[in-house]
Amino acid sequence: MKLTxxxxxNEIRKANNKVSTKEASKYVETFLAIxxxxxxxxxxxxxSGFGKFVVRDKRQRRxxxxxxGDALLLDPRRVVTFHSSVKLREKVNGDVVD
Structure with a gap:
């Protein structure tokens, strides 16, 4: 299943009956924009409790x-990596976590 x-x-709306679907969608869009x-x-x-998104600079390389099979130079670029928190990693691996 994909998480969209x-x-x-919809999960935000279910968790809080006072929030409409439209408002919940706006909250998700606002969060992602930030x-x-x-x-x-x-x-x-x-x-916290989820992980860290890290922006890294990659230098030019061959x-x-x-x-x-031709050699070429790859331009420098920025990449985003994700490092999961210990709590998330333990949950994914089925370890007991509070």
Whole structure:
């Protein structure tokens, strides 16, 4: 099963009967906009008990075209990596966590 924004919004609505589906969707969109803005700015994002999104700079490096075998230079770029929290990792692995 895929977790979509609509599913998240529906779970928010179910958890709080006073929130409409439209409001819940707006909350999800707002949260994701804040996350995107922070990551694009180059900041790391820590969500306690879940994990950390880390923005890393990769320098220019030599690569190879897999189809032709020709050498080429890969441009420097930024990547986002995710490091799960210990609590999340334990839950995924089935360890007992409070």
């Amino acid at each position: 924004k609509a599913i998240i919004a 996350v995107k803005q922070d990551i694009v700015a180059g900041n790391d994002l820590l969500i 690569g190879r075209n897999p189809q032709t």
